[in-house]
Amino acid sequence: MNDTPDATTVNALLNSDRHRAGLNDLTFEVTSVTRRYPWLARVSGRIPGMADTDPADWSHPNLAVRLAVPDADDALGPLIGQAGICRRVYTLANVDTASSTADIDIVVHGSTSPMMRWLTGLTPGDTVDFSGPRPHPAPTGQDAVDPAGRIHLLADGSAYPAASAIARSVPRIATVVLALPDRDPQAAAYSADFPGAQIIFAGESDTPLADALADLDTPATDTVWAAGEREDIRAVRALSLKERKLPRSQVQVFGYWRRGKTGTDTDLARLQGVARMQAEGRELTADDDFEIAI
Ligand SMILES: Cc1cc2nc3c(=O)[nH]c(=O)nc-3n(C[C@H](O)[C@H](O)[C@H](O)COP(=O)(O)OP(=O)(O)OC[C@H]3O[C@@H](n4cnc5c(N)ncnc54)[C@H](O)[C@@H]3O)c2cc1C
Structure with a gap:
């Protein structure tokens, strides 16, 4: 199977109303880089554009953002007119809309990677563009969690x-x-x-x-x-x-x-999988995600 979808397919999927729904394009200004634990770095920062967004966008307990970090060799960047940039998904560990600030906690894993290179050189005052926040499922009362269960x-x-x-x-x-x-x-x-x-x-x-x-x-x-x-x-x-x-x-x-694969490998495989499912008249759901070979 060819796991690199073509640029037209990629741009159609990523720019679709469905994919972009509720997403903001914003910038994170780094104010400090610390360690929460020896294996977990914390990058704290301001998000100046947060004040112009809907506060409800930031209220879900599990929010992810897609950071645009430098990577000269990324395979997806050139397909979307952003050569030299790769996207990596991270959770907002904390968000404070009153001060337009947030924390992102990053596992310091052993591999050489775009995120690890970015983190190593990071200093207060640096900025990174991101899209999001995107709510990811959490077992809140609104979800179908049995109220009797743990x-x-x-x-x-x-x-x-x-x-x-x-x-x-x-x-x-x-x-x-x-x-x-x-x-x-x-x-x-x-x-x-x-x-x-x-x-x-x-x-x-x-x-x-x-x-x-x-x-x-x-x-x-x-x-x-x-x-x-x-x-x-x-x-x-x-x-x-x-x-x-x-x-x-x-x-x-x-x-x-995915062990042994990069975030870009995953993105490309998922885009290919979504395109295939759409051609079959299906939409990708969280349930189907494990069907995609990464
Ligand atoms: C919704 C969502 C939320 C996420 N939230 C967070 C978060 O808050 N904090 C966080 O640290 N990660 C989070 N991740 C995971 C993060 O996006 C990946 O770990 C990402 O691949 C790291 O990018 P990289 O550039 O360092 O490594 P890549 O270039 O993607 O991969 C390089 C190599 O490192 C390995 N690798 C990647 N991640 C890990 C890891 N965690 N442990 C060991 N080896 C690894 C890969 O298998 C590969 O061999 C989240 C992912 C998703 C989808």
Whole structure:
């Protein structure tokens, strides 16, 4: 399969009303770069254009933005008239509309990558353009979460910012399963990010979150929200839906990155997948996402 869609297809998809709905094109002005944990950098900044947007755009507990960072070799940039730029998706760990400020928490992973290069050289005063925020699912009361059940959050480092933002705004989180790059978890510090929840640290394996879920009791009323490495999350999904038979509406699972693939590889495969589905008269849903080969 050719996994590089042509420029016409890419631009039609990315500029469609459906894709652009609710998105803003804004700039993030960096005010500080710190470490929350040895494996997690925090980039704090101002978003000057935030004041001109609808405050409701920023109120959801799980918001993602697509940052435009430099990468001379990116394969998607030239297709959309932005050679030298690649897009990477990050969660807004905190947002304050009163001061037009936000924090983005970035896993410092071992690979050489556009995001790691950008982070290494980053200093206050630097700016980065982004589009967003885009709401991503969270097990809030508005979603089809059984009010009688418990909510479990499963996250690796990349989903730690999303899981902790959700835990701060959804009071009913029973359990948080964490698979972190730090194998010496500082439990006391992490628990402050998940008020009221029981924290379980996953063991070491290729699918740590799925393996930890296998040891967790999840009756039919419970809800599982999970995000992280795609194949681990695929295993969480299979366990939740096929073995545990939880209702689909109570299984919210998302691949945030794929081992051995770049964010651009994922974007191109997804664009190709969406184009194929549209040709078949279908729309891509979160449920279908795992059908796409990345
Ligand atoms: C909705 C959403 C929200 C996200 N929120 C966050 C967030 O808040 N914080 C965050 O850190 N990430 C987050 N991610 C994941 C992030 O977008 C990816 O990790 C991204 O690929 C990193 O870009 P990069 O340029 O560093 O590496 P890439 O160029 O994409 O990849 C280079 C290499 O690094 C590996 N790699 C990428 N990410 C990781 C990782 N986390 N751990 C180990 N190896 C990795 C790849 O497999 C590849 O081999 C989110 C993703 C999505 C879809």
